[in-house]
């Protein structure tokens with residue numbers, strides 16, 4: 202281990218192959234440059250003694266936990282099983298890109314628990330964003346290596362790990378050829394709207410990382426694994442807030458006497474949300490042109506932290522963001538209530554979105570994988586279970602907080618975003634239900650447990666991270682640190 206640690210702190214690239222041989226390549230040989238935006242932005246950022254150069258050597262490739270023969274030979278009767286042509290029972294292989302993040306980690310464990318053979322692909326940059334901006338998860342989270350080791354020791358199940366950047370095609374190609382996935386779940390994107398609106402470099406980074414990463418995944422499927430089903434995390438934010446019902450991906454329009462079913466109009470409202478629109482177009486095109494099979498999961502705002510698997514051990518605990526850059530509305534409100542900070546409703550608070558429990562995120566992805574799209578099909582599911590306005594969420598958290606003896610106040614914060622604050626919103630979300638989704642609707646007990654969770658960790662809250670400091674209108678070209 203000491204040797205490996207030393208090597209990682211130098212400018213070497215490391216590949217631990219399945220034959221347990223170590224392969225070294227110089228970074229110059231194998232990597233494309235860090236996105237320019239990062240090179241530009243980094244010197245302005247508070248790095249809390251972090252050595253960026255060593256963090257950047259996350260451009261190495263580590264592959265661990267090769268599935269043992271004995272494990273392969275086991276019979277699985279759960280949803281991860283499939284019959285091979287010769288009648289052998291083997292497990293469906295799922296590559297979870299972004300498997301160290303909030304939704305990705307919970308999903309990787311869930312699929313592993315259900316009998317799928319899982320590999321996580323991740324460049325660990327989400328952890329670097331926290332270090333750059335001086336943020337931290339409410340919950341203490343273990344390293345990805347400790348996470349997967351703990352999972353193995355608790356369940357006997359291996360999760361393979363490929364640490365690297367999917368924007369580097371060579372890395373992704375190696376991971377594909379080595380793991381040979383039957384399905385790829387792609388969470389590996391910069392997913393914060395405020396992050397994408399900090400400055401020019403973050404806007405460019407977000408679109409480069411998300412669009413190029415997805416393009417590379419599409420090329421990898423075409424080149425190495427034609428039958429592989431792409432399950433891509435999109436967003437309900439692709440649709441914006443039109444004054445008509447939102448359909449699931451497509452709308453049938455009659456115009457000048459002719460009728461066609463067309464992609465639903467996209468009106469995204471941040472450089473992040475726009476990156477998902479661009480992804481959807483690229484995926485739709487490659488389904489048509491190359492026969493890729495894909496499901497775009499237009500997910501709403503996720504809340505909650507515990508899933509059956511992450512609750513098994515403290516080293517498996519998921520991250521929970523409450524800061525104004527990565528924290529999402531309901532999670533933020535629960536943490537705010539726990540520490541006595543007024544709930545931060547932006548503007549008039551009539552902003553309505555689709556929401557879902559993280560336990561339903563993992564269920565939806567499992568359903569999509571178990572019911573793959575056909576070759577050439579670009580399928581779109583709206584992945585949320587209930588709609589709420591921000592004002593309604595604040596009222597629910599106030600009521601739940603009071604039951605626990607917390608005094609909860611709400612303030613109206615000048616809206617840092619450009620978005621409608623009062624609008625019509627009615628989005629369809631029936632396709633996943635038809636395939637068997639059993640929603641965990643927002644209940645008093647979930648709010649109680651989320652609030653209790655937040656109270657438990659309240660000493661870890663940095664109150665300076667709660668108020669928003671990223672403005673949609675003030676975004677400029679100058680790289681900036683989001684001041685705490």
Ligand SMILES: O=c1ccn([C@@H]2O[C@H](COP(=O)(O)OP(=O)(O)O[C@H]3O[C@H](CS(=O)(=O)O)[C@@H](O)[C@H](O)[C@H]3O)[C@@H](O)[C@H]2O)c(=O)[nH]1
Pocket residue numbers: 392393394395435436437438439474500501502503527528529530531533545546547548550552553554555591618620
């Ligand atoms: O303290 C807050 C935080 C948010 N909001 C409002 O709550 C709504 C939702 O904001 P959010 O930060 O919870 O969610 P958003 O930025 O839309 O992004 C999150 O939810 C998206 C789904 S959706 O919103 O597009 O349906 C995912 O794609 C993203 O990855 C995820 O970060 C917005 O109108 C926002 O203005 C407040 O009023 N107060």
